[in-house]
Amino acid sequence: MKISIYTMGGTIDKIYFDDLSDYTVGSPQVGEILKEAHGAFDFEVHEVLRKDSLHLTDEDRAMLRARIEADPCPFILVTHGTDTMADTAKALMGLPGKTIVFTGALSPARFKGSDAGFNVGCAVGAVQSLASGVYICMNGVVFEAGKVRKNRDAGRFETVE
Amino acid sequence: MKISIYTMGGTIDKIYFDDLSDYTVGSPQVGEILKEAHGAFDFEVHEVLRKDSLHLTDEDRAMLRARIEADPCPFILVTHGTDTMADTAKALMGLPGKTIVFTGALSPARFKGSDAGFNVGCAVGAVQSLASGVYICMNGVVFEAGKVRKNRDAGRFETVE
Amino acid sequence: MKISIYTMGGTIDKIYFDDLSDYTVGSPQVGEILKEAHGAFDFEVHEVLRKDSLHLTDEDRAMLRARIEADPCPFILVTHGTDTMADTAKALMGLPGKTIVFTGALSPARFKGSDAGFNVGCAVGAVQSLASGVYICMNGVVFEAGKVRKNRDAGRFETVE
């Protein structure tokens, strides 16, 4: 089995330097997570962007769609900021023959107690088990694209009808 | 969605005291893992045993099968020691209407860099995505019961034909 | 033995929420650190400010000096942002009968691999071992106030003559 991974930035990849610099989106953490978890499958990490997801544009989403469409791998995992993850997932709907699963994190992967490792695990488990389509794995729940939103106040994702 | 969780012990739950103590199997860690990951689904943890999986007997496996058979929940997650996980998975085959996913860890959940959080995430993602049957999620791979073994030397699970 | 602890904010106490939030200075972490380390001495945490140390004023420093001067405890530990730690340490010189040790962190205490626990340990070890005076414990080195600066480029503290 091989999973093709696209990284768009977001909280999962946020790093911190010191008093002057606050935070910034760093290099993709998903490879580190898979290495630490002793993942026994092939994967390729494609670093697409290092953006806070609030700054993603329609062009960014079109570019991601084009890259995934051109990728022969049927199993696609996307790491992405949480604020507009639902929008980007929707923008990838309709690509035949591919199971595309988005995930990210509510606290940076480099934090103690981050949800990043669990979330990537959840996405990896789902991507190889689901039929073709676009999904979001957050808070341990597999949501279908187009039927999910982030509830900022509650700090979690939820189904929307 | 609700997931019913059965804990059998194993490395994932191993704790450590001090020079006079060995590691022993402690209380189930899966609830802590789901809490830390902000799981947004219902779950119930049934603590069955606190055994190193090398010490599990046929009676233990029959008892687990009976308890899961009597459980109306269709989504079942089992945390289990890795050495005989494949045997117990096989012993649960043939229960209709249930997706049963086993997971565990190669290093205790309380260790820095443990694979436990990732593995539980993987099992949670798989259990709600797969058809009925019995599966093992280890090393980021979903294996079917009866077609998987632990390769002790390589320190990972692999398909067996 | 009792240690009286004053917290001024800084990187050690920085927390993180999500894409819409910056890191902000949260509640003091030093108490959590001492609890996790099974500290077997009395301590009292006085939360003074939650400031990035670049924003500390002369009034803030005068207020800290007055509070410590009025504190009968001979062992004083101050957690503080690193950028102006050397300035605040200097501003506390000349208080008789007190050993005052500053520490902080280059990465937030809540990060994996943070230096916060080590640094607080170093300060705790030093404060009960040194003669009266004002000191900074960073990078595992005990510096005297007035003879130390932060080298931002190198990311560490160093002696200045």
Added chain:
Amino acid sequence: MKISIYTMGGTIDKIYFDDLSDYTVGSPQVGEILKEAHGAFDFEVHEVLRKDSLHLTDEDRAMLRARIEADPCPFILVTHGTDTMADTAKALMGLPGKTIVFTGALSPARFKGSDAGFNVGCAVGAVQSLASGVYICMNGVVFEAGKVRKNRDAGRFETVE
């Protein structure tokens, strides 16, 4: 400043493999701890033994004493199992011109929430601040050799008159 470090094994260095192997004393963790803490001083790690401290003999202690006596460095740090740390500390008393500080951990350095980083920090802060002599830094307290014991039931070190 340079610190010469001797490692004797003990809980701080305990590692864990999997169901069959339980635990064992692994390679010294103190160097990893100092690296992670961005220690800005010179140090040399001398790996002496990898023993659970209950198995240390009088010969082991005599050998450690001889090695430290022959070491020109005035600042000596010893990592050691906790159960007989007090005995070994006593066995090193009377070496002139040296400040010798013992430390270790109640939970392995590789555990989440281990006291190892804090304890090593405490020992590093103390060793460069104290007069010649032999000391133990555990639970954030600097004890003099000959006046300290481990209270196993309470899980901490305490002064003995």
